Amino acid sequence: MKVQRKHVLAAGVAAVATAVVAVGTGFGFADTAPARPSLCSGPVTFSAEGGTPAATSDRFPVGTRLRVTNLDNGMVTTVSVSGPSGSCVLLNAAAMELVREPGKNVIRRNVVERVGVDAPAAPAPGETRPGAAQPPVTLRPVPSSTGAVVQPGGVCSGSVTFSAEGGKPAATSDRFPVGTRLRVTNLDNGKVATVSVSGPSGSCVLLNAAAMELLREPGKNVIRRNLVELVR
Known part of the structure; x- marks a missing residue:
């Protein structure tokens, strides 16, 4: 009888523990679901x-x-x-x-x-596909008017936009390491800003708020016609 009573008590404790875990998960106290992988890194x-x-x-x-x-x-x-x-x-x-x-x-x-089984996967790091932004190419550097050495030719394609990040003018990037200096030119108004990469993001170059203020036209949150150059 004592052995049977122990088995009954053990079964009861296990059932209560299972219920507690289930209730806790439902209310956000426990989360056993694995983290979903993201196809993009950095802010959106x-x-x-x-x-x-x-x-x-x-x-x-x-x-x-x-x-x-x-x-x-x-x-x-x-x-x-x-x-x-x-x-x-x-x-x-x-x-x-x-x-x-x-x-x-x-x-x-x-x-x-x-979404959808037929959708193509994102390319692996270092892989490029037709129509995708290409990595920077190695070209003969030339001196700029400020004395800095600039790699000729644009190193990013597509529009340039910004995050709400504060601080002095800077940028983040998915392909340039921290400390890389980039010169960004707004071809619509001729304004130029040279910024250093401060961290990673999901863009070739993502300006912070201060850098965007140096370049953008009033009321515009994106620079469609731009030139991004590597500064040595």
């Missing part, structure tokens, strides 16, 4: 592009469907890639409104996933 930001929710990308072809999740508020949007840009995923204004927190122009904690 947006351009001033109008129209229905959509995105542009430097590695996914037109028509690829991407699901973007803001991990800070749980909001999700599914968009189709409508063209090229200088970012892994650059949302347009309508798509950003569906997922961002009020007053924020960048989504730092995010997950970007492909």
Whole structure:
């Protein structure tokens, strides 16, 4: 009888423990689900592009469907890639409104996933595909008017946009290491800014707020016609 009573008590404790774990998970106290891998690294930001929710990308072809999740508020949007840009995923204004927190122009904690089994995967690091942004090429450096040495030719393709990051003018990048100096020219107004890369992002070059203020035209959050050069 004592042995049977011990078995009954053990079974009861196990059942209660299972129920506690289940309830805890349902209320957010426990989370055993594995973290989802993201196809893009770094923050997600947006351009001033109008129209229905959509995105542009430097590695996914037109028509690829991407699901973007803001991990800070749980909001999700599914968009189709409508063209090229200088970012892994650059949302347009309508798509950003569906997922961002009020007053924020960048989504730092995010997950970007492909939708549909036929959608192409993102290229592996160092891999390039037709139509994708190409890595910087090695060209003969030339001196600039300020005495700095500039690699001729643009090293990024697509639009240049910005994050809400504060501080002095700087940029983040998915292909240049910290400390790399980049000269960005807005070809629409001739304004130029030289910035240092301060960390990683999902773009070839993503300016912070101070750097963007040096270059952009009033009311515009994206620089479509630009030249990004490597400064030695």
